[in-house]
Amino acid sequence: MIKVSVVGAKGRMGSHVVEAVNGAADMQLALTLDAADDLAAITPENTDVTVEFTVPSVSLGNVLKLAAQGVDVVVGTTGWTEEKLAKVREAIANGPRPDAQKVFIAPNFAISAVLADYFAVKAAKYFESAEVIELHHPTKVDAPSGTAIHTAQGIAAARKAAGLGPMPDATETDGGSRGQVVDGVHVHAVRLRGLNAHEEVLFGNAGEQLTIRADSFDRGSFMPGVLLAVRKLASDAPAGLTVGLDKFLDL
Amino acid sequence: MIKVSVVGAKGRMGSHVVEAVNGAADMQLALTLDAADDLAAITPENTDVTVEFTVPSVSLGNVLKLAAQGVDVVVGTTGWTEEKLAKVREAIANGPRPDAQKVFIAPNFAISAVLADYFAVKAAKYFESAEVIELHHPTKVDAPSGTAIHTAQGIAAARKAAGLGPMPDATETDGGSRGQVVDGVHVHAVRLRGLNAHEEVLFGNAGEQLTIRADSFDRGSFMPGVLLAVRKLASDAPAGLTVGLDKFLDL
Amino acid sequence: MIKVSVVGAKGRMGSHVVEAVNGAADMQLALTLDAADDLAAITPENTDVTVEFTVPSVSLGNVLKLAAQGVDVVVGTTGWTEEKLAKVREAIANGPRPDAQKVFIAPNFAISAVLADYFAVKAAKYFESAEVIELHHPTKVDAPSGTAIHTAQGIAAARKAAGLGPMPDATETDGGSRGQVVDGVHVHAVRLRGLNAHEEVLFGNAGEQLTIRADSFDRGSFMPGVLLAVRKLASDAPAGLTVGLDKFLDL
């Protein structure tokens, strides 16, 4: 049984994590902490892996503390920059278990989204055309999504590496319907009540189309990815800081 | 048996019409004419319905001549304006069969596209959100398609008539990915090698989505609509000029 | 303001109704009752419309009592038979407001599903081929869904009325993949973790396809339909028993 503690246990995501851990046959819920609680309670003795889902303003501090206590952490909070990641690496190096400490941070825990992005980049060089459509709930403030930009950039890089030129496009008159062009890849953003987070990548050749679509219907969609990360940290994940769920998928 | 003549019989669309008429159990191919041929050969005696699929620059002249000869016509050529339509009405009024002459003109003969447009307008007032995505081959020069604009305008008008306000949309930062806004409806245009002409309309409420999609895979997709129009002209279509395939659908 | 009481207010659906009523600008929550509460508390004085979402075993009794008290009811509980409906009609006739009492019962309150079914039947006669795919969560015990059967029957009836023969199908060898045949229409049922309730209807002609899809992502998807029914009962719905949300849609 993997002993799992949750930091931010009463939060939107954290409460889902508590539920998911309770539902996993190979895991046992250890401690559940919130804003008012002292992280010092979490130790390598009572916890195998800590899941941290809080807010960007406190997450770095939490991870640094947990690393200093020699606790392995799966971090779901967003807002990580290269600077912040450097501090985490430093904390691991200066911590009690520099050669064994594991910290895992991922911008997206939805396995379907991570696979879609990976497959899209793999497929990119085999098609003349590629476009990305992302669809989200209408309360999202930015467009397009970071995930869609990431996918478009990956497609563009794969096309460039394969020596492909620009995609065919005879459009002469466009009032904005062709979307945003990210490194030569057209990206479209739909905002629709009832949706959560969705991405569709379309590839076309003469006479054929390949479509890869990831749907995240609700926050529960992150839990299979979180549990997968917890299991990896409790088993064969490499020591040090790992960023991105694709690192833990066998692709 | 309905006797059908085809004007523009060797053209891209006309050749499909000849094939479709030959394949219809209730139709008989009468005359097949092309640019060099004299329209005078087509008479009410040898032809029940003429199908005209040529180019915008000659289509009006053809239709006026056929009307003057008292021949019923299904017109598939595009490029019709209110002015041109007025001339057709005048030709019917001054022709040999002012009370019986039938002329039918449609911007789109794909039944799926006509139904999708009709259903989308019907559905519009029941949803908080609606967006239109059209997808075409990459040699199309304009974006979005006229059909998509028509659908968006219909949705907007239906929402207005029902007293609905603007759709929910919290987007603050957008580099163009939200597409073109037609009367308040976001329209996205995809250009992909391998596609022909496709339209998808998305509607959303809390917890639910309705999607209506029309795919036209090739020019053959127009033929069921052309044959339907021929049958209507040969039976119960009203006299005079009729515009739009939806007029012939029992909706 | 429409005064709305909820029977079954703590149940899975009832709690959503309470939330939806609280969120509606033109409604006011009156009484919220549960199994232990006395329905006699609900009167035409304190309540304009009562929403009843309980279980089949008690729903008929609840509706009969409310009708005897002269209260208008929107019923979301399932399991209605012709016999039960007859008893409701009788209760209305014998109640205090035989000419004004309104009771509304619907097997499905998802507007998208009701519209999809309606549009599918409308479209049916214009296509050579039609098939139905329904997709649900894997804990559903019956397959295909009642909604899919209803849609298939409607398509079959529309084809028959239009004089269409069997759909083209050259299949000679099939190990079961062609699905269940309902009145000549093939129906396929997918069971997938992560899904809730979805239906896709596919229509095909030479060169073209029409797709109509309804997605119900969660129980919240019923609320727009429930609120619509409440508003109809509070305004221009006809007196007596009405069955089916399509009766309240302007189609």
Place this chain on the structure above:
Amino acid sequence: MIKVSVVGAKGRMGSHVVEAVNGAADMQLALTLDAADDLAAITPENTDVTVEFTVPSVSLGNVLKLAAQGVDVVVGTTGWTEEKLAKVREAIANGPRPDAQKVFIAPNFAISAVLADYFAVKAAKYFESAEVIELHHPTKVDAPSGTAIHTAQGIAAARKAAGLGPMPDATETDGGSRGQVVDGVHVHAVRLRGLNAHEEVLFGNAGEQLTIRADSFDRGSFMPGVLLAVRKLASDAPAGLTVGLDKFLDL
């Protein structure tokens, strides 16, 4: 310039190959042969790669002759068995270029279909549920398609290798709508006028879905794959017999 000869040049597929070769900037059409022509005309001097698209009854003979003449061949004809493949290997070993001769045979040249199959197998172990829907024109005599069976078998094998048990499915009552079960994977076959060859693979976890879809709209969809194979044979493909387009994709 790669010199390409085509055997079966007037056939349904062969004529597309001739057109595709003529349209490729890096290829030159060498000889075009048909049933009546002598294969001896094709030599390593006048041809770099021969494309063979005929019928199963003559294809083996053609390939053996071409191998005996030391000509590299891309074979698109179907109907290959292990026995036939063994004879090709033998012909290569006994031919004039045993260490350099290249023969490539593929059951499916649609890149989108080959990628979809590959990605589906890769994704399989990360999801609780997986089902396959294939959709074809209604003149296809078998159901489900060989490609769908292949995909289902690949998914099943990947799940087994990862130690996954049966998928969740509470279905108690089913009149056949749940489709054909291939190694535990449900496979559904749709037959619809207007379609050609399509496959959709659905994966589900709590709250998320991954969809991978390949559309082959017409015979032209095989050409990008054929050209890719020709280029591989003219460059870095290994000597000997290679079966399956996935071997030539960098995955």
